[in-house]
Amino acid sequence: MHTNREMPLRMTQTDRLLPVDDAIARLKRQIRESMDRGELHDPLVVGIHTGGVWVAESLHRALECHEPLGRLNITFYRDDFNTLGLHPQVSPSDLPVKVDGRDIVLVDDVLFTGRTVRAAMNELFDYGRPSRIRLAVLYQRNGRELPVCADWVGQEPVLAEGEHIRVEGPDPVTAEIVTRREAQEH
C-alpha cells in the first residue's frame, strides 16, 4: 500500500482536514506512480455515489482515461436494509464499460466502517469479473468494522467519537469535520 505518509499532514486553519484539492492531488500522484510501476493497467475509474463520484470525476480527468467514468449507487447492496429500510435514491448505477478482466479504481470520499466498500465490491461483481479492484479514498479515517483498507489515500485523519467528515459538492467539493449532532441536523 502506498500511503500519504511521505509528507507531513497539512491542516486547514479551521479544522484538522487536508483541503479537498490537496487530498485529490495526492491521490493523483500516488495513482500515477502505481501506473508507472506497472501495478495498474489501463484503469476503469468507478466512483461511489455521491461524494465518491465527485472525487472520481477529478481523478478521471487527471488520469486521461479514454473510457467514460463509472458510477455506483450501492443502495441495493447495503447491509442495513433490515434496520433502516431502503435509502432514498440518488442516481442509478451506471457502468458504461464492461468490467470483465479490467483493473478498476474504485473511488470514495471517506473510508469509515468499510461497509460501503464491501457493498460496492459486491455490486461490481454483479457486472462481471474484474481483474483487480483498487481503492482510492480522499480521507481514510478510524472506525473500521470490516477488513478493508485503501490503496491510495489523500489523508488519514483520526476523529474522536461522534465526529464525522461531511463532504459537499460537486462544485467545489469541500470537506469538514462535524459532530454527530451537526451531521444529523444537516
Added chain:
Amino acid sequence: MAVKFVRPKIPKFAPDPWAIQFDQQGRLRHLLTIEGLGPEWITRILDTAEGFVSVTDREIKKVPLLRGRTVVNLFFEASTRTRTTFELAAKRLSADVLNLNLATSATKKGESLLDTLHNIEAMQADMFVVRHEQSGAAHFIARHVAPHVSVLNAGDGWHSHPTQALLDAFTVRRHKGDFTPLRIAIVGDVRHSRVARSQMHVFNSLNVGELRVIAPRTLLPTDVDKLGVRVFHDMREGLKDVDVIIMLRLQRERMESGLLPSEEEFYRLYGLTEEKLAWAKDDAIVMHPGPANRGVEIESSVADGPQSVILEQVSNGIGVRMAVMSLCMSANRGENT
C-alpha cells in the same frame, strides 16, 4: 378438517380507506390503491424504479435486497403477465416466491379466505401480492394480516390496479419527461377498467396538463364527472394534440351484456388504427396494459408500430414492482415489527 366455504363479505371502505397503506411513521407499508399516495410518494416510487430498471440491463439481473424474505402471490383470479412480472420482480430482489393459484386450490376445498391467509402467514411470509375479482379484497386482507406482512394489490375487481398505473406513469415519464404540459387520452372500456381508474388517479396526482377519456357513453363510469377528466365520445376530437394514447382492453363479455352493438362497430369507432393514430401528435406514444385484442381495440400495425411502447411497459413493470416491493418491505422493519 372440513370447513364450510364461506366467501368473506368484503366490507365497504372506511371513510379514510388509504390511511391503512402507511405505518405509524408515515412509511408506505401496503400498496392498495393510488389514492392517498400523493405526488411525493408516486415520484419516490418512480425514482426508485429507475435504479431497478438499470439492474435489468446488467449481466446479473439480481440484487440482494430481499434475501431471506418470502413473497407470496395470492391470485384468486387468472393472470399471466401481472403474476409473472411480480414473480420476476421478487426473484430479482432475491426473495423467495410462492405462487398460489387460489382460484383452483384451497378455497375450493372449503377453506375460508382468512384461514388460508393465516396458514400462509404461519409459513413466515413477508408479503402478499393479491389479485381478486372483488373490489376491496386487498384492503380486506391488509386489515387482517399480521403486523410484519405487507400487502400489494395486483388488481381488485373494477377498483384498482396501482402497480399497472405506476408503470404507465413511469413509461410516460421516460418518454416525455415533465407531466405538466402533456395531454393523455385513455380510450375504450373505462367503466369496467381498474387500470383506467388507477391511471386517472396517478396522472391527476402528477398534475398532467389534460387527462381525457374517449369512450361510448355505455362504457363510461357513472361518476366520470368526479374523476378529473375531459370526456370525448369521438376519436378525431379526442385524439387531437394528444401526447400519450392509452388503449384499454375490451372484454368480450361487454358485447353479451348489451353495452355495445358489436365488436366491428366498436373497432370502427374506437379501435386505434393507423388512420386514427395520425390525428394525435406526430410523436405521440401508444400504450396498452395488455393483453391487447388486435382488431378489436387496436390495429396490429399500430401495436407493433414505431410509436408503440407496449413491450416497454412490460419491462418497466418489473422495475416498478421491484421498487414497490422494496419500499413496502422497508416499512415493515425495525421498531415497527
